[in-house]
Amino acid sequence: MIVAIQGEAGSFSHEAALAMLPDCIVLPCARSAEVFERVLKRKADAAVIPIENTLAGPVTEHFDLLLEHPLFIKREYPLRIRHNLIAAPAVKLAQIRRVRSHPVALDQCRKFFRDHPRIQQIPFYDTAGSVKHVIEAGEKDAAGIASRQAALEYGAKILKAGIEDDPKNFTRFLLISHGERWAKDADKISLAFSVPDQPGALFKTLAVFALRDISLSKIESRPVKGHPWQYVFYADLKSGQTPATEHALHHLREICPMVKVLGIYKAG
Amino acid sequence: MIVAIQGEAGSFSHEAALAMLPDCIVLPCARSAEVFERVLKRKADAAVIPIENTLAGPVTEHFDLLLEHPLFIKREYPLRIRHNLIAAPAVKLAQIRRVRSHPVALDQCRKFFRDHPRIQQIPFYDTAGSVKHVIEAGEKDAAGIASRQAALEYGAKILKAGIEDDPKNFTRFLLISHGERWAKDADKISLAFSVPDQPGALFKTLAVFALRDISLSKIESRPVKGHPWQYVFYADLKSGQTPATEHALHHLREICPMVKVLGIYKAG
Numbered sequence: 318m319i320v321a322i323q324g325e326a327g328s329f330s331h332e333a334a335l336a337m338l339p340d341c342i343v344l345p346c347a348r349s350a351e352v353f354e355r356v357l358k359r360k361a362d363a364a365v366i367p368i369e370n371t372l373a374g375p376v377t378e379h380f381d382l383l384l385e386h387p388l389f390i391k392r393e394y395p396l397r398i399r400h401n402l403i404a405a406p407a408v409k410l411a412q413i414r415r416v417r418s419h420p421v422a423l424d425q426c427r428k429f430f431r432d433h434p435r436i437q438q439i440p441f442y443d444t445a446g447s448v449k450h451v452i453e454a455g456e457k458d459a460a461g462i463a464s465r466q467a468a469l470e471y472g473a474k475i476l477k478a479g480i481e482d483d484p485k486n487f488t489r490f491l492l493i494s495h496g497e498r499w500a501k502d503a504d505k506i507s508l509a510f511s512v513p514d515q516p517g518a519l520f521k522t523l524a525v526f527a528l529r530d531i532s533l534s535k536i537e538s539r540p541v542k543g544h545p546w547q548y549v550f551y552a553d554l555k556s557g558q559t560p561a562t563e564h565a566l567h568h569l570r571e572i573c574p575m576v577k578v579l580g581i582y583k584a585g
Numbered sequence: 586m587i588v589a590i591q592g593e594a595g596s597f598s599h600e601a602a603l604a605m606l607p608d609c610i611v612l613p614c615a616r617s618a619e620v621f622e623r624v625l626k627r628k629a630d631a632a633v634i635p636i637e638n639t640l641a642g643p644v645t646e647h648f649d650l651l652l653e654h655p656l657f658i659k660r661e662y663p664l665r666i667r668h669n670l671i672a673a674p675a676v677k678l679a680q681i682r683r684v685r686s687h688p689v690a691l692d693q694c695r696k697f698f699r700d701h702p703r704i705q706q707i708p709f710y711d712t713a714g715s716v717k718h719v720i721e722a723g724e725k726d727a728a729g730i731a732s733r734q735a736a737l738e739y740g741a742k743i744l745k746a747g748i749e750d751d752p753k754n755f756t757r758f759l760l761i762s763h764g765e766r767w768a769k770d771a772d773k774i775s776l777a778f779s780v781p782d783q784p785g786a787l788f789k790t791l792a793v794f795a796l797r798d799i800s801l802s803k804i805e806s807r808p809v810k811g812h813p814w815q816y817v818f819y820a821d822l823k824s825g826q827t828p829a830t831e832h833a834l835h836h837l838r839e840i841c842p843m844v845k846v847l848g849i850y851k852a853g
Contacts, residue, residue, distance in 0.1 A: 369808070370808075371808050371810075371813040371814065372808065372810055373645070374645040374807055374808055375645075377641070377642040377643075395813075420710070440710045442688070442708045483810065483811065485810075485811050485812070485813050487813050516795075516798060516799075516800040517791075517794075517795040517798075517800070519791060519801060519804065520788070520791040520792060520794070520795040521795075523785075523787060523788040523791060524788060526785075526788070527784075527785040527788035527789075530784060530785075531784075532784040532785070533787060534814070535806065535814075535816060536787065536804075536806055537805070537806055538803060538804055538805055538806075539642055540637070540638075540639050540640065540642055542639075542640055542751065542753075543751065543753055544753070545639040545663075545753050545755050546639065546802070546803075548803060
């Protein structure tokens, strides 16, 4: 099974893909739009994408792409994000003067940098890419911060594991593909909808679920491109394919100009 | 008046600060946390921060910082984001082979890169910083993408103005400082609140406003650090300091474990 991911091989998306589908082959793509394109054109069987991090928040671009494409969420997987300091095999921690990584990763390892004030932080476009660069450029005084998978991928060494400040650091990954909109054992529904431009519109929309005792596990809003200050909402319901949810979706379509079911799947 | 901003001089924050306070002196800070710190310790009189972009969405880190610090929103300003291709004064467009800028800016100029397939995109940490780098490194085949202010700041030349794909590209900037929580002519209230972990909790919370005919102009959710899958909500009300809003805030505090008024100010 070929699974498209955004970023270099060895990224956290790669780790999440292997956790969900141990035998898959990952297809690294430079851009998220390309990830969706590959699945759409059946160059990949599925994609694994991060959708939210418990510290950094939503991956907003992926919400937009989910809405635009006729692909559905099949599974979710919350991956514990463990940042590792990774360098060339012969390099020791005392030699490190520069650490490259994605700004979000650098930011999540503040304690490490406070404890090592002589080490300079260098923002880089990708976590796994930082390890790739350090190894390919033969840097002896530099390291990257990335997943364990990145060390395996580029023949590098983990100098220090788990350097993230907060162990409660998870990213929720989604497996998306063509085909059936819902899984048999589903207990979670992801929706996108827009609300009419009226006072109390969101309140009326949420009544659709509250009146039927259906819980929301989350709700997000995103700006609508080309329509400044208008928003589309993303909600997760704690519910499978039941008569109550079918009635709720029917009621939702009565109120909202746009409703899209993004997936009906088993909560991870 | 000294105004702290995140990023290099010449950034869009710099443009927004000058639009709100034409005589201010900007104090560039590397990190957003530093921007808040400078105001808190009265090294700056105020700060100007981006809070949401109509294409890219919320600047989530700034929501977190607003919640954590005893500073209030005094004004807002929607700045039209106009991206410009900027290079050293003697350089011509035909010479350009590489364009550096922040990944969000590169992404908002896709049409330009489609029309100029020989130009390579290079992600950089900052828009204004890309111009600073091109000028300081004396690059003759490179340009940056940044605000008009960046060209002024670094003695550079605009090779092509307005290269963004979508003219409906605005960023809402906030002026924040110490002192009074509300302005006299206020017609907008920004709030943060957490909802109890019960089914229908957000619905009951929104009833507080719907029951009093108070409109929400937006609502966002953000993860709570250290509490995976719990959220804090940010809402903007279309209302000033009226008896109805005072009752609504009282009612909100009855329901929600945490309520913070972030500012009561005039809509921009």
